[in-house]
Amino acid sequence: MILAIARKEFLDAWRDGRFRIAAAVVLVLLGVALLLAWQQVQRTRAEHNAAAALERENWLNQGEKNSHSAGHYGVYVFKPLAPLAVFDRGLEPFVGTTVFLEAHRQNQAAFLPAQDATAMRRFGELTAATGLQLLVPLLIVLLTFGALAGERERGTLRQVLSLGVRPRDLVLGKALGLGAALAVLLLPAAGCGALALAQLPGGDAGGGWIRLAWMGAAYALYLAAILAVCLAVSAIASTARAALAILLVCWAANAVLAPRLASDFAQRLLPTPKLVDFETAMNKAVQEGLDGHNPRNDRLQAFAQATLKKHGKTRIEELPFNFNGLVMLESERMANEVFDHHFGKLWDHLEAQDRTVTWTGLIAPLLGLRSASMALAGTDFTHHRHFSVAAEQHRRDFVRVLNEDMMNTPAADGHHGGVAGRALWEKLPAFRYDPPPPAHALRAATPGLLVLFLWAAGAWTALLLVAPRLKPN
Amino acid sequence: MTSHLFRLELRLLARERAAWVLLGLFAAALAYGLWNGVRLAHRQSEAATALTQDAAQFQTQLREVLGKQSVDPKAIAGRGTTAVLPAAPLPLLATGQSDLSPSHETVVLWKLAAPADTRSELENPSHLMAGRFDLAFVLVWLFPLFLLALIYDLMAGDRESGTLRLALAQGIAPWGWMARRALARSLPMLTLAALATLTAGFFGGAGGAGPRLPLALTVVLTYGLFWVALALAANAIARTAAGAATALGAAWVLLVLVAPTLLNVTVETLYPTPSRPELVAAGRKASGDAEKRGGELLNSFYRDHPELAPPGQQADFAAQHLTVQSEVGRAVEPVRQKFDAQLARQQTAVGQWRFVSPAIAAHEALTDLAGTGYWRHRAFREQVGGLRQAVSAFFTPRIHKREPITSADLDKLPRFEFREEPAGTWMGRVLASLAGMLALAGVLGAWAWRSLRPARLGRLST
Numbered sequence: 001m002i003l004a005i006a007r008k009e010f011l012d013a014w015r016d017g018r019f020r021i022a023a024a025v026v027l028v029l030l031g032v033a034l035l036l037a038w039q040q041v042q043r044t045r046a047e048h049n050a051a052a053a054l055e056r057e058n059w060l061n062q063g064e065k066n067s068h069s070a071g072h073y074g075v076y077v078f079k080p081l082a083p084l085a086v087f088d089r090g091l092e093p094f095v096g097t098t099v100f101l102e103a104h105r106q107n108q109a110a111f112l113p114a115q116d117a118t119a120m121r122r123f124g125e126l127t128a129a130t131g132l133q134l135l136v137p138l139l140i141v142l143l144t145f146g147a148l149a150g151e152r153e154r155g156t157l158r159q160v161l162s163l164g165v166r167p168r169d170l171v172l173g174k175a176l177g178l179g180a181a182l183a184v185l186l187l188p189a190a191g192c193g194a195l196a197l198a199q200l201p202g203g204d205a206g207g208g209w210i211r212l213a214w215m216g217a218a219y220a221l222y223l224a225a226i227l228a229v230c231l232a233v234s235a236i237a238s239t240a241r242a243a244l245a246i247l248l249v250c251w252a253a254n255a256v257l258a259p260r261l262a263s264d265f266a267q268r269l270l271p272t273p274k275l276v277d278f279e280t281a282m283n284k285a286v287q288e289g290l291d292g293h294n295p296r297n298d299r300l301q302a303f304a305q306a307t308l309k310k311h312g313k314t315r316i317e318e319l320p321f322n323f324n325g326l327v328m329l330e331s332e333r334m335a336n337e338v339f340d341h342h343f344g345k346l347w348d349h350l351e352a353q354d355r356t357v358t359w360t361g362l363i364a365p366l367l368g369l370r371s372a373s374m375a376l377a378g379t380d381f382t383h384h385r386h387f388s389v390a391a392e393q394h395r396r397d398f399v400r401v402l403n404e405d406m407m408n409t410p411a412a413d414g415h416h417g418g419v420a421g422r423a424l425w426e427k428l429p430a431f432r433y434d435p436p437p438p439a440h441a442l443r444a445a446t447p448g449l450l451v452l453f454l455w456a457a458g459a460w461t462a463l464l465l466v467a468p469r470l471k472p473n
Numbered sequence: 474m475t476s477h478l479f480r481l482e483l484r485l486l487a488r489e490r491a492a493w494v495l496l497g498l499f500a501a502a503l504a505y506g507l508w509n510g511v512r513l514a515h516r517q518s519e520a521a522t523a524l525t526q527d528a529a530q531f532q533t534q535l536r537e538v539l540g541k542q543s544v545d546p547k548a549i550a551g552r553g554t555t556a557v558l559p560a561a562p563l564p565l566l567a568t569g570q571s572d573l574s575p576s577h578e579t580v581v582l583w584k585l586a587a588p589a590d591t592r593s594e595l596e597n598p599s600h601l602m603a604g605r606f607d608l609a610f611v612l613v614w615l616f617p618l619f620l621l622a623l624i625y626d627l628m629a630g631d632r633e634s635g636t637l638r639l640a641l642a643q644g645i646a647p648w649g650w651m652a653r654r655a656l657a658r659s660l661p662m663l664t665l666a667a668l669a670t671l672t673a674g675f676f677g678g679a680g681g682a683g684p685r686l687p688l689a690l691t692v693v694l695t696y697g698l699f700w701v702a703l704a705l706a707a708n709a710i711a712r713t714a715a716g717a718a719t720a721l722g723a724a725w726v727l728l729v730l731v732a733p734t735l736l737n738v739t740v741e742t743l744y745p746t747p748s749r750p751e752l753v754a755a756g757r758k759a760s761g762d763a764e765k766r767g768g769e770l771l772n773s774f775y776r777d778h779p780e781l782a783p784p785g786q787q788a789d790f791a792a793q794h795l796t797v798q799s800e801v802g803r804a805v806e807p808v809r810q811k812f813d814a815q816l817a818r819q820q821t822a823v824g825q826w827r828f829v830s831p832a833i834a835a836h837e838a839l840t841d842l843a844g845t846g847y848w849r850h851r852a853f854r855e856q857v858g859g860l861r862q863a864v865s866a867f868f869t870p871r872i873h874k875r876e877p878i879t880s881a882d883l884d885k886l887p888r889f890e891f892r893e894e895p896a897g898t899w900m901g902r903v904l905a906s907l908a909g910m911l912a913l914a915g916v917l918g919a920w921a922w923r924s925l926r927p928a929r930l931g932r933l934s935t
Contacts, residue, residue: 033738036741036742044748047751048750050748051750051751054754054755054758058758061761076757091602098753108592110588110592111588112592113746116816118820119569119570119820120734120823126738138726241714260604260605262603264605273595274594276523381599
C-alpha cells in the first residue's frame with residue numbers, strides 16, 4: 001500500500017507544472033554555481049601556484065646577505081584553496097590568504113578576498129551549498145504544503161481514509177513518493193558534483209571523497225528533516241493556505257533571519273576582543289613574560305650566565321660559537337611561547353563563538369548544516385587555523401635554521417655573524433601545505449552533524465506521531 | 474467614494490490580528506537593526522577617536538621638543554602618519570563595507586613599498602559571512618516580506634471567492650479600487666520604514682548628513698513602492714490568493730536572494746578579481762632585484778640628484794633603503810595599477826547591472842548614503858595612496874641631505890585630511906538607483922493598470 005501511494009505521489013509531483021518549473025530553475029542554478037565555482041577554484045589555484053613559485057624564486061635569488069637580514073626579508077606563504085570549495089566556499093572569502101613569515105613576529109593571515117570583491121559579496125554567494133541550503137528547502141515547501149492539507153480541503157482525504165488506508169501508511173507513502181521525486185532531481189546534481197571533484201587535479205587532497213560522502217550525508221539529513229517537518233505541518237494545518245503560510249515563515253526564519261541573529265547572539269555572549277587590546281597584551285607579554293613579572297632582559301641575562309656556566313667560561317667572547325645566534329634562538333623560543341598562548345586563546349575564542357552558532361542550529365537547522373558543510377569542505381575556521389599553525393611552524397623552522405647558521409658563523413663585525421648565500425637559502429624547504437585528514441574535518445563537523453541528526457530524528461518522530469491522528473476534516 | 478474606500482480598507486486592516494502581529498514584528502526588527510547599528514558605530518568611532526587623540530598628542534609632544542631642539546627626520550619618519558577615515562555621515566543606516574574595509578592605516582616611510590596589512594579590527598570571519606542585522610538588512614531583505622504579507626491579496630482572493638463580481642457590479646473602477654486598497658494596506662509598513670530611516674538620521678548622523686537623509690527616505694519609500702507595484706501586477710493576473718502569494722514569494726526569492734548572488738558570480742567570471750598573491754609576489758621580486766642593486770641605485774640617484782647628496786658623499790643605510798624603495802614602487806606601479814583598474818571595472822559592472830534587482834539598487838544606494846559603501850572606502854584607499862606620496866616627498870630629501878627637522882617644519886609635516894567624495898558623484902549614483910527603481914515600479918504599475926482597464930472587466934471577474 002505504501003508503495004502504491006508513493007508511486008502516485010511521485011507521478012503527481014512530476015506532473016505538477018509549478019514544481020517542474022521551480023525544479024528546473026533550481027537545477028540550472030545549481031549547475032551554474034557548480035560550473036563557475038569549478039572554474040574559479042581552478043583559476044585561484046593556478047594563480048596561487050604561480051605566486052608561490054615566484055616567491056620561492058625571490059627567496060632563493062635574494063643574493064648574499066647576513067642570515068638575520070634574511071630573517072627580516074622573510075617569506076610570504078599563500079593559502080591554497082580547498083578542492084571542495086567547489087561546493088562550499090564557506091569562510092574562504094573572509095579569511096586571509098597570505099601570511100608574511102619573518103623573524104620575531106607571528107603575523108596573521110592578511111588580504112581577505114572579500115575586501116577585494118564588490119559589495120555584492122555581502123548578499124551571499126551562489127554556490128551549490130547555498131542552493132541546497134536555501135533554495136531546495138523552498139522547493140520542498142512548494143512540493144509538500146498541500147500534500148495532506150490540500151486533500152483535506154478537497155475532501156479526498158476522507159474518501160481515502162474511508163477505503164481503510166491506515167493514516168500512517170498514507171503519510172509514509174506520501175513522504176516516500178515526494179522524497180523520491182526530490183531524489184530524482186538531486187541525485188544527478190550530486191553526480192555532477194562528484195564529476196567536478198574528479199576533474200579537479202588534486203581533488204582528493206585531504207580525503208576529498210570521504211569528505212564529499214559525509215557532506216552528502218549531512219545534506220540528506222537536512223533535507224529529510226525539512227521534508228518531515230513540511231509534511232507534519234501539512235498534516236496538522238486546516239487548509240493548504242495555512243500550511244503554506246506557516247512553512248514560508250519557518251523557511252524565512254531559518255534561511256534569512258537565523259544566520260544573522262545567531263551570529264549576533266554569539267558575539268554578544270562571547271565578544272571578540274579588540275585588535276589593539278590583543279596586540280598590546282601580546283607585545284607586553286613578549287617584553288615582560290607571560291606572567292608579567294619576568295622582564296625579557298632579565299631572562300636573557302640569566303640565560304647568558306647559565307650558558308657561560310655550562311661551558312665553563314667567564315666571558316661571552318670565549319664561547320666556541322657566535323653567542324648572538326644563540327640569544328636569537330632563545331628569544332625566539334620565549335616569544336613563541338607568548339604567541340602560542342595569545343593566538344591559541346584568540347582562536348579558541350573564535351571557535352567557541354562558531355560552536356555557539358552551531359548549537360543554535362537546534363532552533364534553526366540551517367546553522368547546523370552550514371557548520372558541518374564548511375567543516376567537511378575544509379573551508380571553516382578550524383581549517384584556517386590548521387593552515388595558520390602550519391605556516392607558523394614553517395616560520396619557526398626557517399628562523400631557527402637561520403639563527404643556527406648565525407650561531408655557527410664567526411661574528412665578522414663582532415655582532416651579527418657572517419654573510420650567507422644561496423647554499424643556505426636552499427637548505428630551507430619551500431612551504432608545502434598538507435590539508436588535515438578527514439578525521440579532523442569530521443571532528444569539526446560533529447556538532448553540526450549531531451544537530452542535523454537530532455533534527456532529522458525529531459522531525460520524523462513528530463511526523464510518525466502526527467500521522468495516526470490525521471483528521472479527515 | 475475615493476476616501477471612503479481608503480478608510481474602509483484601513484478599518485478592515487485594523488481588525489486583522491495578523492496585521493498587528495506583522496507590524497509589531499517589523500517594528501521590533503527595525504528597532505533591533507537600529508540598536509545594532511548604534512553599537513557598531515560606537516565601536517568604530519571609539520577606535521577612530523583613540524587614533525586621532527594619539528596623533529594629536531604626538532603633535533603636541535613634537536611641538537614641545539622642536540621648540541627646544543631640532544630632530545633627526547628618521548626619528549619622526551619611523552613613527553608614521555596615521556590616516557583615519559572619519560565617521561560615516563549616516564552610520565546607523567547601513568554597515569556596508571565598514572566592518573570589512575580598513576578605516577585607518579598608519580603610513581611609515583620605511584614600509585612604503587611593503588604590502589600593507591589590510592585589517593583594522595579583529596572580526597570573526599563567520600560573523601562577516603553571516604552579515605550584520607542592521608537597518609539596511611531589515612529594509613532591503615525583510616521590509617518587502619512584511620509588506621507582501623499584508624498586500625499579497627488585493628483582488629485575487631475576491632476573484633477566487635466570487636465577491637469580485639459583486640464589488641464590480643457597484644460600478645467601482647477595478648484599478649482605482651485596487652490601488653486604494655494597496656495604498657491603505659501598505660501605509661502602516663511604509664510609515665514604520667520611514668520612521669526608522671528618520672531615526673537613523675536624527676540619532677546617528679554626524680551632523681553633516683545634509684541631503685543624505687531625505688534621499689535615504691526617498692530610496693526606502695521608492696523601494697517599498699516597487700513591491701507594491703509588483704503586488705498590484707500579480708493581483709491583476711492571479712486567479713487565486715495562493716497563486717498571487719506564490720508568485721510574489723518567488724519574485725522575492727529571485728530578486729533578493731538569487732539575483733544579487735547571480736550578479737556577483739557573473740561579474741567575478743567576466744572580470745575576475747585580480748590575484749593578491751601574484752601582486753605580493755611581484756612586489757617582492759621587484760624589491761629583491763632593487764635591493765641587490767642597492768649601492769648602484771643610490772650612486773645613480775646621486776648622479777641624477779646631486780643636490781640631495783649628503784655632505785661628504787657618504788651614503789648611509791637609510792638613504793640606500795629609500796632609493797631601493799622608490800625603485801620598487803616604480804617597478805610595481807604598473808602591476809598595482811592593473812590590479813586597481815580591474816577592481817574598479819568589477820564594481821562599475823555591478824553599478825551598471827544593479828538595476829536587474831531593486832534590492833541591489835536599494836542596497837547600493839543606502840550604503841552610499843550611509844557613507845559605508847564601496848566608493849567611500851575606495852576614496853579612502855586612494856587618498857592614503859596620496860599620503861604615502863606626501864610622506865615620501867617630505868622626508869626623502871631631508872634624509873638624503875641629513876637635514877634636521879626644526880620647528881619651522883612643523884606645519885609642513887604630512888597630515889591626513891579625508892576629502893569626502895564630491896556630492897555630485899555620489900548623488901548621481903543614488904539618483905540613478907532611484908530612477909531605476911521608479912522605472913521598474915512604473916512598468917509594473919502600468920502593466921497592472923492596462924490589465925485592469927474597464928474593457929477587460931469581463932475577463933477579470935471570472
